[in-house]
Amino acid sequence: MLKEFRDFAMRGNVVDLAVGLILGAAFGTIVNSLVNDILMPPIGLLLGGVDFSNLFIDLSGQGYASLAAAQEAGAATINYGLFINAAINFIVVAFAMFMLVRAMNRMMRKEEVKEEAAAAPDPAVVAQTRLTEAMERLAATMEKQQK
Numbered sequence: 001m002l003k004e005f006r007d008f009a010m011r012g013n014v015v016d017l018a019v020g021l022i023l024g025a026a027f028g029t030i031v032n033s034l035v036n037d038i039l040m041p042p043i044g045l046l047l048g049g050v051d052f053s054n055l056f057i058d059l060s061g062q063g064y065a066s067l068a069a070a071q072e073a074g075a076a077t078i079n080y081g082l083f084i085n086a087a088i089n090f091i092v093v094a095f096a097m098f099m100l101v102r103a104m105n106r107m108m109r110k111e112e113v114k115e116e117a118a119a120a121p122d123p124a125v126v127a128q129t130r131l132t133e134a135m136e137r138l139a140a141t142m143e144k145q146q147k
Helices: 002-010 012-046 065-073 081-119 123-146
Strands: none
Touching: 065 081
């Protein structure tokens, strides 16, 4: 049973999946930093100095000055600023994945064209084969006429 599990775990697909998962997690960290540290500050500045990570609706009605203070007090909040950050994260990741899949599809099409070109016989060889066959038929016809 241990051998079967090892064989399963070492299959190419499982190892590829593990590598993809690790790279995806690392990519997610980079995207979070891009959104939170690079994209959102200028957008917040353009909108009058808004800090999106601190945008919330206090459902308790206590009027907390910040999201951290409301969370520390245990107040119920709707954190729409964090949702906006998450939505922008998703858009960035989705666009990056779109670009990756698009590039992969282009590479696959180029390989298919190369394979089709390699599979197609050389026109010179085809022409030579046809010429040889025609000459053999002509020779056979001439022999029949001479008899």
